[in-house]
Structures are given as C-alpha cells and as structure tokens.
Amino acid sequence: MDIFLQQIINGIVLGSVYALVALGYTMVYGILGLINFAHGEVVMIGAMVALAVINALSGTALPGPVIVLLGLMVAMPTCMALGYGIERIAYRPLRHAPRLAALITAIGVSIVLQNSAMIIWGRQYITFPPLLPSKPHFVAGAAISDLQIFIVLLAALIMVGLLFLVHRTRLGRAMRATAQNAEVAGLMGVNINTIISITFIVGSALAAVAGLMVSGYYGLAHYYMGFSLGLKAFTAAVLGGIGNLGGAMLGGLLLGIIESLGAGYIGQLTGGFLGSNYQDVFAFFVLILVLVFRPSGLLGERIAERA
Template identity: 60%
Template sequence: MDILLQQVINGLVLGSMYALIALGYTMVYGIINLINFAHGEVMMVGALTSWTIIGMMQEAMPGAPGFIILLIALVIACVVAAALNFTIEKVAYRPLRNSPKLAPLITAIGMSMLLQTLAMIIWKPNYKSYPTLLPNTPIDIAGAVITPTQVMILGFTALSLAVLMWLVNFTKLGRAMRATAENPRVAALMGVKPDVVISATFVIGAVLAAIAGVMYASNYGTAQHAMGFLPGLKAFTAAVFGGIGNLGGAVVGAILLGLIESIGAGYIGALTGGVLGSHYSDIFAFIVLIIVLTLRPSGLLGERVADRA
C-alpha cells in the first residue's frame, strides 16, 4: 500500500508537469490547428535559462534565500521563453499560416532541432547539475514521502492552472481566444485581431512551458539541451489522450498519463518477472497513445467534429 501511495504521489507530480506543457500544445492547436513540436524545446530553454540565472545570483548574493533565487530565476525564464516563442510564431509559423498543413508541421520539427542545436552551442552538451534551493527534508504521508520541491511543483501547477482558467474564461483576451478558435474569420469581422490573439497564445504557452522546465529541472536535479524532447512528446501524448484542443482534456490526460507511467514504473518489474526494470516506464506513454488513437482518436474529452472549412 505504501508503494502504491508513493507512486500515486510521484504520478501526480509528474502529471502536473506534463499538464503545464500539454496546455501549450492544446492552446496552439485549438487556435490555429498546429502541433508545435518545438514546444518541448521552449521548456528546455526555460530550464537552462533559470540554471544560468541561479548560478549568477548564487555568486552575486551567496546569502539570499533559495526560494527567492528560484522565484527570480523562474520569472526571468518565463520572460525569455515568452520572447522566444513570440519570435518563433512571427518568423517561422505566421508566414505559413495559409500553407498546406504539412508545411508548418515540418517547420515545427525543424525548429525543434534548431533550438536543440543552438542550446547545445550556448550551454554545451554536458548535463548541468541543477541546484537544490529548497530544504531536502521529506514530508511523511501515511508511509509515503513527498519532498518540498514536489509540493512546490503541485502548488505552482495549481496556481498556473487557476490563472489560466481565469484568463480564458473571464477576460477580454480569453473571449478573443475562444472566438478565434471557433471561427477566426468571423472573429476578425467582430473586431478581434487574430494575429494578436495567436501571438498571445504562443506567449502564454511559453510561460507555462518555462514553469514546467524549471519545475522539471528542480525535481530531477539536472538540465541539458535535449531535456525537453521526451517530456514534450509525452505532453503531446497527454494532450491527445485528453482531447487535443480541449484545455480540461489536456489536464486530465496529463494527470492520468503521469499516474499510469509512475504506477507502471513501480510495478513493471513484478509484472514482467524482473525482465523489465523501471527505466522502461517510457513505453507506457506511447502504449497509451497508440490505444487512444486506435479506439478514440478525438481523445477522452474531445469532440468528434468536422475540420474547419
């Protein structure tokens, strides 16, 4: 029972990070029907930017509280990621908006490779040890443990989701985003500026990805130029699992995927008689993707609707 509870806690933490990334995928897809495969690399840039800022601040202010350093690094990482994604949308995706769907998809994959290469040049290919800025003392919960870093991840994720839902449902920008997602041509006739809305969507997605990157690096204690690829792919799987284009579906899919992966990792050895170890846990995400695409391509909460004209 303790093992199951521990894996549930780990799964919720993992799913929370996937949710932050998956929301970026599903927001962009909901607005312009584009799968931004460079989104995981935006997460990576956020993580490595925060690693750089933390190192600089620890040298400049050696006595500063760890949480304050992490918070400042997080804010700067969000700004850098937002500026990067804004530029990517304007330079790489906007000129292809009316092109055949394959063109922006290939561009997104190329942008992913480009960002990885640039990050490798700037930060070098070696793994960076991400500083532990919060206390290491674990918190006991009925025999399972959760670290202060994991509590922070759950807290930041809940806060980010609450702010996003408020933004989408109760602000002028949110109404413009929903109108553009429904029908960009009609929205433009009603005074909405689709280019502004699309850029804002990329910026919001980048901020969420940067938060996920900082949380991911804090949780695993490492950062590297290729760190965003696999989490990005799993977050995309989560978005498809929940229903691509559906914000609630992305969150539900991410949490479920995190739980499936974590619980599977805890029991895969017993299930296979020791043949497979926990390092094979990545297979669960892609098994889920194959099953969902086969049985319900629209996802758990997605609607079966016709493509836009």
C-alpha cells in the first residue's frame, strides 16, 4: 500500500510540473487556436536565465530562497519579453495565413531558441546548486519532500490565480471575448492585439516559473530540455481539453499519475510481458482512448459538427 501511495505522490508532483507548462500551451491555444510549439523552449530559456543568476550568486552570503527568488526576478521579465517578441515576429504576421504556417514558424522558433541557448550557455548540463531543502518526510511509508509539496501548492496557486484573472477581471473578459470571436471582440472595443500580447506575456511568465521549478526540482538544465517537457505538457493539455485552463491542470495531473502508475504497475498488469519501457505507450494509449470517446479532451467543449 505504501508503494501505491508513493506512486500516487510521484504522479501528483510530476503532474503538477506538467500542468504548469501545459497552462502556457492552453492559454495561447484558447485565444489563437495555435499550438505554440515554442513554449517548451521558453520554459528552457527561463530555466537557463534563472540558473545563470543563481549560479552567479550562489557563492554569496545571501540565503538560498532569496537567491532563487532573485533568479526568478530576472528570468520572468526575460521570458515575458521573449514571449512578446515571438508572438510579434513569428505569429502575428501569420494570423490570417494558413494555420500550419504558424506551426512551422513555431518549429523554426524552437530550433532558433535551442541553438541560441547552446551558443550562449554552452552544450553542457547546467546544475542547480543545492539551495533548496530536499529532506524527505515520511508519511505512512511514503516519502515526500518540502520542495515537492511546494511545487504542488504553487501549481494549484497559479491555477487559481489564472482562473481569477480569466473569469473575474476585465482583462479576462476581454480574453474570453477574443477567444470566442476575435472580430466581434474587436468591434466591441477590445484591442485584440494587446490582449493576445498579454496572453503571450502571461504564458511566458508562467514558463519562467515552470523552468525554474523544473530545473530546481531535478537539479539540472540543458538547452535541449524544452522539447520533451513541451511534448509531455502539450499531451497533457490535449488530454484535459486544450484551451481549457482547468483541463490543463486536470490533464497534467492525470498524465503524471498515469505515467507513474504505468511505470510502476504495467509489468504486473501484463504479466511481465511489458515493462516500464512501455510507460509512454501506456500514456499515449490512455490519451488515444480518451480522445476516441471524448474527441475534444476531458473538459474540452464539444465542438458540434459544423452546421
């Protein structure tokens, strides 16, 4: 039982990481209907910038959490500017072009960001200095660290903040209006370009948080880390219903738990025929199954057949 509990804890923490990145995908998708393939790379840049600051300060007498916070203070505006720039340069000119065109520029932006990071920070793994407490607590035989608890809480907090922003503020109303119908929203006095820019900026600020969190949690960052993380997060967003904030959270948590339980129990489930090497197969299988029965994800709105 303690093993099962441990797997669930593992899954929830991993899922919170996915969810945080997935929120960025889903925000942009909700407004523009665009898969922002470069979001994973923005997360990577966030991690890299934060780590550069943190590593520069880690020798000083400042307490650990302050250094980490300072790293975030630099990484966040950097990512926000980056997100704004990406939208301005690579997506805005293509807003009325074929949708796949923006997908290709997104891939191009990914490649450019990856290789720029490689040139700036080098090809090595960059390590996170041991500033954060990682002592495990044992609850009913299962281990959980302060950092893990913090990650789950932070993801939940950001989620609540975003829901408040989207559903309770003027800005959020404008966002929702733009998502519903950009043209009509424009006619109603919403400055669509500003709204879209803000969406990208908020999404990228989240990416900076996610990047810092991922690199702090796993202890390292690399210029290539954005790709697989982005892929997983994107899968999570689709699982939950892309475009839906709650869906991203649910999808992320579910994907994390599915992966954990998959890796942990797939051997027993298949009588030892399949092992943890089929962990991703298991995750994708669940995703496909969900989409076959709910073609727009768990919380996604059902898109009616066009009339």
